Amino acid sequence: MKFATWNVNSLNVRLPHVLDWLNEAKPDVLCLQETKQEDIKFPYQALQDAGYHAVHIGQKTYNGVAIISRHPITDIQRNIPNFDDEQQRVIAATINGIRVVCAYIPNGQALDSDKYQYKLRWLTALHHWLKSELAQHPKLLLLGDYNIAPQDRDCHDPAAWVGQVLVSEPERAAFQQLLDLGLHDSFRLFEQAEKSFSWWDYRMAGFRRNLGMRIDHILVSDALKTHCSEAYIDKAPRKLERPSDHTPVVLTLSC
DNA sequence: ATGGCTTATTGTATAAGA
Numbered sequence: 211m212k213f214a215t216w217n218v219n220s221l222n223v224r225l226p227h228v229l230d231w232l233n234e235a236k237p238d239v240l241c242l243q244e245t246k247q248e249d250i251k252f253p254y255q256a257l258q259d260a261g262y263h264a265v266h267i268g269q270k271t272y273n274g275v276a277i278i279s280r281h282p283i284t285d286i287q288r289n290i291p292n293f294d295d296e297q298q299r300v301i302a303a304t305i306n307g308i309r310v311v312c313a314y315i316p317n318g319q320a321l322d323s324d325k326y327q328y329k330l331r332w333l334t335a336l337h338h339w340l341k342s343e344l345a346q347h348p349k350l351l352l353l354g355d356y357n358i359a360p361q362d363r364d365c366h367d368p369a370a371w372v373g374q375v376l377v378s379e380p381e382r383a384a385f386q387q388l389l390d391l392g393l394h395d396s397f398r399l400f401e402q403a404e405k406s407f408s409w410w411d412y413r414m415a416g417f418r419r420n421l422g423m424r425i426d427h428i429l430v431s432d433a434l435k436t437h438c439s440e441a442y443i444d445k446a447p448r449k450l451e452r453p454s455d456h457t458p459v460v461l462t463l464s465c
Numbered sequence: 466a467t468g469g470c471t472t473a474t475t476g477t478a479t480a481a482g483a
Contacts, residue, residue, distance in 0.1 A: 219482085220472060244482090246473070271473050272481080317483055325481095357483070376483065411483065412470035423483075455471075455483080 211238040211306065211463050215353035215426055216447075217314070217409075217456035221245040221274070224454055225253055227447055231458065232260050235444065238280050239305055240458075241312035241353040245274030252276065267298045275301045275312050275354070293335040300336075302343070308434070308463075309347035311340070313354035318375040326375060329357070333384035340391055348433040352393060355426050355456065358385045360395065364424035366405065376425055393429040396441045396461045408443050409456045417448055428461040437463045 214237045218224040221242060232240065245252065245268045252266045257278055267288040268274030275298065277283060287302040289295055302311040313336065318329035344350055358381045362368040371377045389395070397406070407422025416422065430438060440462040448457040 223472075244472095317481085319481080319483085374483085409483070414469055416470090425483080452471090 211308075211465065212460065213237060213239045213241075213310070213351060213353060213428060213463070214444075214458045214460045215241040215243070215312070215355070215428060216458040217243040217355040217426060217454060219244050219246070219454040219456065221253070221276070222247055222251065223452065225256065227450055227453070229256060229260055231444075231447055232257075232262065232278070235458070235460070237460070239310060240278040241310070242276040242278065243274070243312070243314035243355045244272075245276055246271060247274060265301060265303055267301050269298045273298045273314055275299060275314050277301055277303050277305075277310055277312050279303075279305050281306050290332075290335050290339045293332075293339070295332070299332075304347070307349060309343060309350040311343065311350065311352045311354075313352060313356070315354065315356045315358065317357045318381070320375060321373065321378055329375075330380055330384065333381075333387075337384070337387050337391070340388065340393075344391055344431060348431060350393075350431040351434065351461075352388070352429040353427070353459075356385065357425055358382065359423045359425050360385050360427075363404070364407070366407065366421045366423065376423060388429060392432045394432075394435050396428045396430045396438050397424070397443075397459065399435070399438050400441050402442075406443055408459050410448065412455050426456055426459045428459055430461070430463075434463060434465075437465045439464045
């Protein structure tokens with residue numbers, strides 16, 4: 211099965227890119243972040259016509275997450291249980307016996323911002339919830355925009371980013387806590403090119419100069435680790451006209 | 466140098482992203 215995650219920065223704008231990519235890459239499951247639309251505007255019909263089921267939770271202007279799947283989707287969970295959150299950042303479901311968690315982790319804006327505190331609280335809540343999810347579903351994937359570059363090699367210029375969000379020690383410690391639950395960064399299970407990134411700033415010709423960050427990830431549980439057969443970042447959609455600033459991250463499982 | 470783009474909003478500037 212082929213899984214992917216993609217922050218589309220408005221599904222309203224990016225639907226043609228998503229439909230084209232589904233047709234070309236033919237993933238079994240695609241997790242989206244930043245749909246930026248209320249559920250009533252979500253393109254269920256267009257996705258169904260393309261052969262995909264979909265579940266979504268969204269809001270106007272900000273956030274919004276969806277799971278798109280060729281296979282039936284069951285046991286849908288929206289948002290983190292017992293965590294009061296007005297922002298629509300999580301949707302989880304079971305597909306072919308695999309628990310799929312799609313998350314849009316907060317950006318945090320700046321280390322001295324209230325949004326940064328929200329990000330850390332949010333990560334703590336995610337960690338607590340995933341602990342119980344893993345107990346119930348040993349076969350689990352956590353896909354999404356983490357807004358965390360786990361290591362210096364995931365940042366185009368670590369020296370320039372010292373003291374910034376995405377790379378700070380508390381964020382990286384939170385990422386490590388997720389790994390400590392028995393999760394693995396699937397991208398790093400395989401040999402990868404240096405300077406592999408999943409996001410590039412629209413400004414300063416960031417993509418052309420490869421001034422990027424690897425902040426979109428697919429973590430796999432212990433039970434799925436040995437089934438991973440391929441992991442890569444597909445840069446093609448980032449080269450299109452009017453692209454999202456993120457590009458799809460892909461994992462293939464041999465089951 | 467805190468900018469540079471891009472998105473959405475009942476907009477004609479602002480907030481937010483990363």
